[in-house]
Each structure stands twice: as C-alpha cells, then as structure tokens.
Amino acid sequence: xxxxxxxxxxxxxxxxxxxxxxxxxxxxxxxxxxxxxxxxxxxxxxxxxxxxxxxxxxxxxxxxxxxxxxxxxxxxxxxxxxxxxxxxxxxxxxxxxxxxxxxxxxxxxxxxxxxxxxxxxxxx
Numbered sequence: 001x002x003x004x005x006x007x008x009x010x011x012x013x014x015x016x017x018x019x020x021x022x023x024x025x026x027x028x029x030x031x032x033x034x035x036x037x038x039x040x041x042x043x044x045x046x047x048x049x050x051x052x053x054x055x056x057x058x059x060x061x062x063x064x065x066x067x068x069x070x071x072x073x074x075x076x077x078x079x080x081x082x083x084x085x086x087x088x089x090x091x092x093x094x095x096x097x098x099x100x101x102x103x104x105x106x107x108x109x110x111x112x113x114x115x116x117x118x119x120x121x122x123x124x
Contacts, residue, residue, distance in 0.1 A: 007054070008106075009050055009103070009106050009107070009110065010047070010050055010051055010054065012102075012103055012106070013046050013047030013050050013051075013069075013103060014047050014051075016043070016046070016047065016096075016099060016100070016103060017043055017044045017046070017047045017048075019093055019096065020039060020040065020043030020044060020076070020096075021040065021043070021044065022093075023039060023043075023092060023093050023096070024036040024037070024039045024040035024043070026090070027039065027089070027090070030090070032089060035079065035082070035083065035089060038075075038079050039076065039079045039080070039083075042072045042073075042075040042076040042079060043072075043076050045068075045069070045072040046069045046072045046073050046076065046103065047069075049065050049066070049068045049069040049072065050065070050066065050069050050107075052065050053065035053066055053069070059114060062114060063111055063114050063115060066107055066110055066111050066114070067111060069107055070104065070107045070108065070111065073100060073103060073104045073107065074104070076100060077097065077100055077101075077104075080092040080096060080097055080100070081097070084097075
C-alpha cells in the first residue's frame with residue numbers, strides 16, 4: 001500500500017515528534033526521567049505507527065495502525081495535561097496540546113473514511 005507522494009499526516013507527526021523529543025530532553029535535564037520517557041514514547045509512537053501504516057498489508061491493517069496512533073495520541077494528551085496541571089513540572093511547549101488535538105482529528109477522519117471505503121467495497 002506504500003505511496004511515496006507527499007503525505008501531510010506523515011509530515012505533521014514527524015515534525016511534531018521532533019518537538020516532543022526536545023521537550024522530553026528538557027524534562028530529562030530537570031531530572032524528570034519517568035515523565036520524559038512516557039512523553040518520548042507516546043509522542044514519537046504516533047508518527048511511527050502512521051509511517052508503518054503506509055506499508056500496511058491490507059486496509060484493515062492500515063486502520064489498525066491508525067487506531068494505535070490514536071491511542072498513543074490520547075496517552076500523550078494525558079501526560080502533557082499532567083505536566084500542565086502539576087506544579088512540579090514545566091508546561092508543555094506552546095500550542096503542543098492544540099497541535100495534538102488537530103493531529104488526533106485528522107487521524108480520526110482517516111480512520112472513519114477508511115472504514116467507509118471497506119463498507120462500500122464489501123457491499124458491491
């Protein structure tokens with residue numbers, strides 16, 4: 001299923017992961033290792049799963065990988081909100097939660113439109 005033309009969600013999540021890496025390294029510098037690890041893993045996993053979906057073996061596999069990316073995005077939202085709410089952690093980077101919400105909406109739309117394609121294809 002690989003398609004090498006420009007892919008907005010792949011690019012968005014890659015760029016977002018770079019910013020998450022910077023924030024997790026900042027947290028490591030503050031000796032907040034556990035939170036840094038959680039944020040690093042979930043924040044970089046979103047794009048990794050979307051990238052992996054580009055090589056999916058089937059439409060169902062594609063959807064499954066996007067669902068994993070959606071779960072990782074939800075988990076990252078939790079960690080970033082904890083940072084924002086805790087007086088012991090720095091706030092996440094400006095606009096990171098808003099950007100993550102936009103990414104999540106795109107992921108949800110891709111999942112729903114991919115499911116519709118499966119339904120339409122199976123009814124023909």
